[in-house]
Amino acid sequence: MNDIITLDGVCKWFGQFAVLRNINLSVKPGERIVVCGPSGSGKSTLVRCINRLEEHDEGRIVVNGTELTRDVRNIDTVRREVGMVFQQFNLFPHLSILHNCTLAPIWVRKIPKKQAEEAAMEHLTQMRIADQALKHPAQLSGGQQQRAAIARALCMNPKIMLFDEPTSALDPEMIGEVLEVMVDLAKQGMTMICVTHEMGFAREVADRVCFMDAGEIIEEADPETFFTSPKRERTKLFLSQILDH
Amino acid sequence: MTATAFRAPPVHHVGVLGWLRANLFSSIANSALTILIVALLMWSVPPLLNWAFVSAVWSGTTRAACTDAAGACWPYIWQRMGQIVYGFYDFDERWRPDIVFAAGAFGLAWLMIPRLPRKGWVGIAMLTLYPFVSFLLLAGGEFGLAVVSTERWGGLLLTLVVAAIGIVASLPLGVILALGRRSHLPVVRILSVTFIEVWRGVPMITVLFIASSMLPLFLPEGMQIDKLFRALIAIALFNAAYMAEVVRAGLQSLPRGQLEGASALGLGYWRAMALIVLPQALKIVLPGIVNNMISMFKDTSLVSIIGFFDLLGVIQSGSTDLDWSSPNTAVTGYLFAAAIYWAFCFSMSRYSAKLENDLAAGDRR
Numbered sequence A: 001m002n003d004i005i006t007l008d009g010v011c012k013w014f015g016q017f018a019v020l021r022n023i024n025l026s027v028k029p030g031e032r033i034v035v036c037g038p039s040g041s042g043k044s045t046l047v048r049c050i051n052r053l054e055e056h057d058e059g060r061i062v063v064n065g066t067e068l069t070r071d072v073r074n075i076d077t078v079r080r081e082v083g084m085v086f087q088q089f090n091l092f093p094h095l096s097i098l099h100n101c102t103l104a105p106i107w108v109r110k111i112p113k114k115q116a117e118e119a120a121m122e123h124l125t126q127m128r129i130a131d132q133a134l135k136h137p138a139q140l141s142g143g144q145q146q147r148a149a150i151a152r153a154l155c156m157n158p159k160i161m162l163f164d165e166p167t168s169a170l171d172p173e174m175i176g177e178v179l180e181v182m183v184d185l186a187k188q189g190m191t192m193i194c195v196t197h198e199m200g201f202a203r204e205v206a207d208r209v210c211f212m213d214a215g216e217i218i219e220e221a222d223p224e225t226f227f228t229s230p231k232r233e234r235t236k237l238f239l240s241q242i243l244d245h
Numbered sequence B: 001m002t003a004t005a006f007r008a009p010p011v012h013h014v015g016v017l018g019w020l021r022a023n024l025f026s027s028i029a030n031s032a033l034t035i036l037i038v039a040l041l042m043w044s045v046p047p048l049l050n051w052a053f054v055s056a057v058w059s060g061t062t063r064a065a066c067t068d069a070a071g072a073c074w075p076y077i078w079q080r081m082g083q084i085v086y087g088f089y090d091f092d093e094r095w096r097p098d099i100v101f102a103a104g105a106f107g108l109a110w111l112m113i114p115r116l117p118r119k120g121w122v123g124i125a126m127l128t129l130y131p132f133v134s135f136l137l138l139a140g141g142e143f144g145l146a147v148v149s150t151e152r153w154g155g156l157l158l159t160l161v162v163a164a165i166g167i168v169a170s171l172p173l174g175v176i177l178a179l180g181r182r183s184h185l186p187v188v189r190i191l192s193v194t195f196i197e198v199w200r201g202v203p204m205i206t207v208l209f210i211a212s213s214m215l216p217l218f219l220p221e222g223m224q225i226d227k228l229f230r231a232l233i234a235i236a237l238f239n240a241a242y243m244a245e246v247v248r249a250g251l252q253s254l255p256r257g258q259l260e261g262a263s264a265l266g267l268g269y270w271r272a273m274a275l276i277v278l279p280q281a282l283k284i285v286l287p288g289i290v291n292n293m294i295s296m297f298k299d300t301s302l303v304s305i306i307g308f309f310d311l312l313g314v315i316q317s318g319s320t321d322l323d324w325s326s327p328n329t330a331v332t333g334y335l336f337a338a339a340i341y342w343a344f345c346f347s348m349s350r351y352s353a354k355l356e357n358d359l360a361a362g363d364r365r
Helices: A043-050 A072-081 A097-107 A113-126 A142-154 A172-187 A199-205 A223-228 A233-243 B015-023 B028-054 B074-086 B095-112 B119-127 B129-139 B155-181 B186-200 B204-218 B227-253 B256-264 B269-284 B286-306 B311-318 B329-363
Strands: A005-014 A017-027 A032-036 A058-063 A082-085 A160-164 A191-195 A208-213 A216-221
Touching: A005 A043, A017 A043, A017 A216, A032 A043, A032 A199, A043 A058, A043 A160, A043 A191, A072 A082, A082 A142, A082 B256, A097 A113, A097 A142, A097 B269, A113 A142, A142 A160, A142 A172, A172 A191, A172 A199, A199 A223, A208 A223, A208 A233, A216 A223, A216 A233, B074 B155, B074 B311, B074 B329, B095 B119, B095 B129, B095 B155, B119 B129, B129 B155, B155 B186, B155 B227, B155 B269, B155 B286, B155 B311, B186 B227, B204 B227, B204 B286, B227 B269, B227 B286, B256 B269, B269 B286, B286 B311, B286 B329, B311 B329
Parallel strands: A032 A191, A032 A208, A082 A160, A160 A191
Antiparallel strands: A005 A017, A005 A058, A208 A216
16 A cells, blocks of 8 residues: 655754654554654654644655645645644634534535534544533543544544644543543544554554654654564663653 | 532621721721822812812803803803814704714614624624715715815714724734734735834824825825825824734734644634634733724824814814803813713723623633
8 A cells, every 4th residue: 555644854953953854754544653752852843744834844745645845735735634633732712612623624625514513523422522512622621622622633534643742731530531532543544643652552552653862763663562672772761761650 | 520518618808897997998008098099089079070060050152151150161062062073064964974973873882782683794884884885975975965075074073083994994904914023924024014113113193294294295296185084094004003013912922832723724824813813812902902992092182283173173172262261161171072082982991891701701611
C-alpha cells in the first residue's frame, strides 16, 4: 500500500535553533504511530508540521497525495483530511459542544446543518458525551472537553488524526477515559500519529514507536522491541526515567 | 456530582446596623471618609436641586419671566425647543427628521428587545436601508422633497447624525485596521500601523479644520464634497483608529490555540476570524468599545468649531441671545445640554452592561 504520510528529509529551525533535523518518516493507511521523547525534542513541532500549523524549512512533506507547499490550496486540502487534537483542547468557548462539532462541517465541507448535527451527535455518542452536547466547554470536565475535541475533529471525517499530548493537561483521574476512546478509535482502523508519554497506550495500540531526541528520530521500532530491547543509550535512559518513577 | 448537606454559612452582619458597620464605619479611616462624603453631598446637592427645580421659573413666554429669578430659566428651553432639536432645519419640513427619529428609535428598540424575532434582517435594514432613506429624507432633492442643505441641519438632529455615522462606521473600519495591524503581510501591516498612528497623533479639532477648510484645496477642480460629509468621513476615520487599538487588545488577549484550532479544522483566515476569533475578541473588549462610543458621542460637540450648530452649538449661540438675556439663561441651557448628553451616554453604558451580562451567561459554569 502507498504511504498516506511521507516526511522526507524535513528540517526546521526556530531562529538559530534546529528543532527538526533531517526527519524521515512514512506512515501507511491505518498505521498507529506513537512519538515520544524528552521535552524540547521536537515531537510537537513534528506533528504540527504535518498539518502546516508550523512551516518546515527544508525537505518534503506529502500528506494523502498532496505536498505541503506555500500554496494555500494545498494547505486547505491537507487540513480537511487531517484532524488534530491539542494538549489544551482548543475548544471554542463561545459555542456549545454541538456547535463546536458542526462548525467546520457546515462551513468547510458545506454539509447541511441538520445532517451535520446528526453526524456530530453520533460522534459525541461514540465519545460517551452525547448528554453534554448543548453545554458550553467551560461546563465540562477536562476529560469531557478533550473527548469533545476528539469528536469535533472526527466530524470532518478525517483520514488521519494527529494527537499532540492529548492527556498531558488532564487530571490523572481523567486520563483513562480519554485513552479509552483513543484505543476505540485505533481499533476502528484510523491512521493516527500520537505524541504521548502514555506507554501503556503505546504498548496496546501502536504499530511503531518513534523516539525523538534533539530534533531527530533516533530510534524507531515496534512497541515490543522498543520497550524490551531498546538499542540506544538515550532511549534506555528515557524509558528508565519514565517507567520507574 | 452530589454534595452532601452541610450547615449554612455563618451570619456575620445582621440588620441595618450590621450593614452600616460593615460598609460605612468598618474602621476609623472609613468612618472619617463616610462623614466627609456626606458633608460634601449636603453642601453641594441641595443648592443645585434648589436652583434647578425649587427656585426655577417654569412658565412664561418672554425674558421678563426670568429676569428676577434665583433659579433656572426653563421657559427659555421650551421656547427654543424647536431649534434645540432641529437646528435651522426648515420649519415646514420638520416632519422629515421626525420620521427619521421615529424609524431609528423603532429599529433600535427592535434590536434591543430580546424576544422580538428576525433581528438579523432588522439589523441589516438598519445598516443599509435606514441610512439611505434617512439621507434622502433629510437632504431632499428627490421625489419632490425640497432640498434642505446640510448647513441648515442642526441641534440634536445633527448630533445624532454625526454620532450614529461615527459609531457605526468606526467599528468595522477599526476591526479591519486591527486585523491589518496583526497581518503577516508586511505591506498591509505597515499601512495599518501608519494609518492608526497618524490619525491617533492628531487632535480631533485639527482633523476637523483640515476636513472643512484644507481638503477642498486639494480636491480636483470641479469636484465638491459637502462640508458635513467631509466632517463625517474625518470623524469616522479618526475614531476608527482608536477603535482599532481597542479591538487589537481583544485579538491579542485570545490564546493562540483558538486560531490554531480553527485552522486545524480547515477554516481559512477570514472564516476563522469571523466565526472564532472576532466573536470572542469583541466580547472581551466590549467595555472598551462602548467607552469609545460614549466618548465619540460627546466629541460630536466639536463640529460646532467648524461652523455647525449641533446640540451644544445651538444652545451656546442661544445663550447670547439678547431676547432671553437673564442671569440664569446660559447656565440653564448648559444644564439642559448636559442632561441630554448624559441620558444618551448613560443609556449606552447600561445597554453595554446588559450585553456583557448576556454574553457572559454562556461562559458560566
